[in-house]
Amino acid sequence: MTTASEIAREGTLRAARRETARTALLNATAGILSEATQIEASLSEISRRSGVNSAMIKYYFGDKQGLLMALLEREAEREMSGLDALVAMDVSAERKMTIHVEGIVNAYYRSPYLNRLVHYMVEAGGPEASARVSDMFITPMMAAYRQIVAQGVREGTMVDVDPALLYYALVGAADHIFFAAYSVPTTLGVAKVDVGIKQAYATLLRDLFLRGLRPDKD
Structure with missing residues (x-):
């Protein structure tokens, strides 16, 4: 028995x-x-x-669409879980932006398909899938950007930039080197983006965005 x-x-x-x-x-x-x-x-x-x-x-x-959505949900859980903690950290807005820029480049390096999958699920999955993707990625990132920019404005280290435009600029820049991987042998002379190139790219984006967000001193 x-x-x-x-x-x-x-x-x-x-x-x-x-x-x-x-x-x-x-x-x-x-x-x-x-x-x-x-x-x-x-x-x-x-x-x-x-x-x-x-x-x-x-x-x-x-079905396969369900598999792709589950993969996206796994990525969202891993990548978005730290955003609230980042916003709540007792550090400057510039430090938060530094951590975020490096984090988002690392995310695309680890999962170069991520942004493509987001767009695919929005376009192919219908209104319900589009809403789920927005809730997983876009909404939390926009909320974090609003709070970080507002803090930066209070600290005098950032201009009052539209968080939506910042979202498009940063996500587009962070993703493109991985999206356009086919061009890397021509532009960088190597077969693919390695850890050193990834880190150099993250540093470049960090410097570009932090300097671009700072108020004009003139």
Whole structure:
């Protein structure tokens, strides 16, 4: 006769197997998208890389769109979770902007498909998906920018710039070197962006944005 503890243990093992398979599918999809210039990942390739039967995509995520949304949600949880903590830090607005610029470049370096996936889900997922993406990424970033800029204005280190325009400028600049990875061999003379180039780019963007946000002393 099966005991209650054995049933509980089997349930725990099944849950662990489900989570392992689910994570493998997400990781495989992320790996494929990191190598591509478009949001293209076939079910067969995801299955091959993950070692999980492609039928499990429907079981865990409903369909490929559900898988992509789950990947985006995982990225949002990782990248957006620190924004509230950043805003609440007892440091200057310029220090917060420095941390954020370096963080967003690191995010695109780690997940170069991220901004493309955001746009894809907004365009292909319909109104509901668009609203979810906005709630995950755009709304928290806009809220953080408003507070950081307002603090910078109070401290006299930033002009009262429109947070929406700052969002477009910073996200566009941080993403483009990874979006345009095809051009890196021509522009930088290397096969791909490495850690050193990534850090140099983050430093350049930090300096450009901090200097550009400072009030004119004349």
